Amino acid sequence: MYYILIFVVGLMVGSFLNVCIYRIPLKQSIVFPASHCFNCNHELNGLDLIPVFSFIFLKGKCRYCGDKISIQYPLVELANALLFLFAFIYFGFNLLTVFYAVFSSLLLVISVIDYKKGIIPNYLIIFGLILGVIYITFTVIITHSYDIAKNGLLGAFLGAIIIIIIIVISRGGMGAGDYKLMGVIGLFLGYKKIILVLFLAVVLAGIFATILLISKSKERKSAIPFGPFLAIAALSVLYYGDLIINWYLLYIF
Numbered sequence: 001m002y003y004i005l006i007f008v009v010g011l012m013v014g015s016f017l018n019v020c021i022y023r024i025p026l027k028q029s030i031v032f033p034a035s036h037c038f039n040c041n042h043e044l045n046g047l048d049l050i051p052v053f054s055f056i057f058l059k060g061k062c063r064y065c066g067d068k069i070s071i072q073y074p075l076v077e078l079a080n081a082l083l084f085l086f087a088f089i090y091f092g093f094n095l096l097t098v099f100y101a102v103f104s105s106l107l108l109v110i111s112v113i114d115y116k117k118g119i120i121p122n123y124l125i126i127f128g129l130i131l132g133v134i135y136i137t138f139t140v141i142i143t144h145s146y147d148i149a150k151n152g153l154l155g156a157f158l159g160a161i162i163i164i165i166i167i168v169i170s171r172g173g174m175g176a177g178d179y180k181l182m183g184v185i186g187l188f189l190g191y192k193k194i195i196l197v198l199f200l201a202v203v204l205a206g207i208f209a210t211i212l213l214i215s216k217s218k219e220r221k222s223a224i225p226f227g228p229f230l231a232i233a234a235l236s237v238l239y240y241g242d243l244i245i246n247w248y249l250l251y252i253f
Contacts, residue, residue, distance in 0.1 A: 002093065003085060010084030010101075011051035014077035017109050021076065024109075024124065025117045039067035051077040076112060080105055083235075090239055099135045100238065103188055106131065107231035110181060114227030120177025125184060132156070132187030148190070155186030159194040178226050185234045193241045200233035201226065 016030075023030050035044045042064040048054050055074040062069060083104040091097040106128050114120050132152065139148045159182030167174050186194045209224055237244070 003088065006088050007081045007085050010081030011077050013084070013105060014080030015049060015051045017080055017105055018073050018076050020109050021072075021112050021116075024121050025113055025119060037062045037064060037067060040065035051081075072112070076108065080108055083108065086239075095138065099131065099138070102131060103128075103135075103238075104235060106184075107234060111228040111231040114177065114225040118175075118223070118225055120175070120181055120227050122180075125177070125180040128181075128184035129187070132184055135188060151190035151192070152187045155189055155191040155194045156183040157186070158191045159183055159186035159197070162194075162198060174226055178230065181227055181230055185230065189234065189237055189241065192245075193237050196241055196244060197230065197233045197237050200236055201229040204232060205229040
């Protein structure tokens with residue numbers, strides 16, 4: 001029963017994330033005006049805003065003008081619901097899990113915006129930094145130890161510095177948003193896991209780029225947003241980082 005509730009909450013939050021994905025790059029308020037059709041500007045009512053189900057019932061079209069609704073909306077809602085569900089299954093029902101769930105939602109929003117627009121808005125970075133500081137403060141209070149704080153702050157510094165060095169050496173091979181995002185990720189995962197995040201992100205980006213080149217969807221010099229790969233890598237390390245590191249130490253050394 002609890003997991004069903006978590007899934008539903010995840011869907012509802014996912015619906016709000018779609019608003020953020022559309023409005024934040026345009027520097028619009030995420031609260032006002034009310035949700036409306038982008039084609040006919042008709043204000044949407046409650047029946048139009050039920051996560052996933054409205055898209056299915058309306059057959060992916062606006063009720064008022066028949067304009068096509070992007071598949072992004074139900075996909076983001078479902079993705080966030082699954083992220084919420086997985087977080088609570090893995091970490092259990094506690095306040096720390098709420099931080100991980102919100103962190104996951106943040107990474108989802110950043111991924112979609114970076115993929116579509118090629119930018120990582122500073123508003124999201126600032127939110128991530130504030131969330132990370134609150135997370136670290138809370139863990140210090142409940143554990144009575146500053147180890148996580150030191151680990152997180154060092155992770156943020158190390159993650160940002162590594163990307164900055166890559167940007168300088170590659171002369172703009174990555175964007176400024178990438179080092180800021182790595183700083184946020186470092187706050188949550190710490191310095192020991194931030195290197196693993198970068199490694200996995202590079203591998204994933206390389207595989208994706210190879211597929212695009214083989215399919216001729218992109219040219220060799222075409223830019224590929226790195227944010228989504230950092231986000232996927234960060235989520236992978238959040239859940240399986242210790243397992244990957246232990247496997248590496250066991251079989252490589």
